[in-house]
Amino acid sequence: MPTISKKGVSMPESPIRKLVPFAEKAEKAGKNIYYLNIGQPDIKTPKVALDAIRESTIDILAYSRSEGSEAYRQKIANYYANNAIHVKHDDIIVTTGGSEALLFAFGSIMDVDDEVIIPEPFYANYNGFSTASGVNVVPVISKIENNFALPPIEEFEKLITPKTKAILICNPGNPTGYLYSKEEIKKLANIVKKHDLFLIADEVYREFAYDGATHYSILQEEGLENHAIVIDSVSKRYSMCGARIGCLVSKNKDVIKTALKFAQARLSPPTLAQIASEAALDTPQSYFDDVIAEYVERRNILIEELSKIEGVQVANPKGAFYCIAQLPIKNSDAFAQWLLESFDVDNETVMVAPAAGFYSTPGVGLNQIRIAYVLNTESLVKAVNILKEALKVYQD
Structure with a gap:
């Protein structure tokens, strides 16, 4: 049987996209998912x-x-x-x-x-x-x-x-x-x-x-x-x-x-x-003023809500629309999959990106997740509440 290249075998999976099958299965089961895993803005194209x-x-x-x-x-x-x-x-x-x-x-x-x-x-x-x-x-x-x-x-x-x-x-x-x-x-x-x-x-x-x-x-x-x-x-x-x-x-x-x-x-x-x-490139500055104001509001709410959760440490981003949160768990890959497969609050759950895939040093970032605050503020509050309730019952 022909073999795959060494380069192909060593090509890493996307930590952002590899959980998609579990999200699709959760959606088919009727769950509503708050997608915090991918930097796809909900802001309208100019x-x-x-x-x-x-x-x-x-x-x-x-x-x-x-x-x-x-x-x-x-x-x-x-x-x-x-x-x-x-x-x-x-x-x-x-x-x-x-x-x-x-x-x-x-x-x-x-x-x-x-x-x-x-x-x-x-x-x-x-x-x-x-x-x-x-x-x-x-x-x-x-x-x-x-x-x-x-x-x-x-x-x-x-x-x-x-x-x-x-x-x-x-x-x-x-x-x-x-x-x-x-x-x-x-x-x-x-x-x-x-x-x-x-x-x-x-x-x-x-x-x-x-x-x-x-x-x-x-x-x-x-x-x-x-x-x-x-x-x-x-x-x-x-x-x-x-x-x-x-x-x-x-x-x-x-x-x-x-x-x-x-x-x-x-x-x-x-x-x-x-x-x-x-x-x-002809987009007026007012577009960016509005977008930046929206992201600042989202960031502030996200950081405030995450900081209320016991055992969670979060960095305060000064740009882009991402943050890293460190959770009181051992393995965020397993936690992210569990959120999609086994947990919900009123039939809603969240999808996050395990942060280990954003490191190349083995074993680093295992208890961290990346959150993209590309959802409206109401959805962000609901999503963080789901994370809070999940951490209360999750066992590594």
């Missing part, structure tokens, strides 16, 4: 983006340029300029979601068995992207006790080897919601320049910064032009997850030239979705 699709007069849905249409890339560059990030349209390659941008970045700067240092917990698919690229993740652990702040630079330097090619951060962070300060970005900039590494920043949640804080992009840091690679996407910014449009941005011409070869190999990003994404 009307201007949807109208661009409805009003399109395209006769042939043809390929676009491999790097994305020039008009869209120019408009992206203008968007960045409005955010004090100065790049040219030819510093940008449009991709099929931020995921493809990460794969292009890994493929462009790393060879098999090279290493990338990532503060953990991190977006679970970083594990998958590294496996697909034959790259090794070297984790540096950030801790819930200090709200998942950047680990000391000394911890990064201990991990640097001749195989190290990059440091990767998500800012603001998924799954922690942590927003890196300007000072923390400068520390990272100094270390990548000192050791001649790349700094990759996944900045797809740039707009979602709270409590008066502002996002500081690695592309704003002077002297980092040859080191900085930004991953971006329309998915969360405009609640357009299904558009599958992202981009890779770098002032390093060799990186862009190399990434373009990967882009050419997959032909082009989705043409129709680029039209919607280009139109989305």
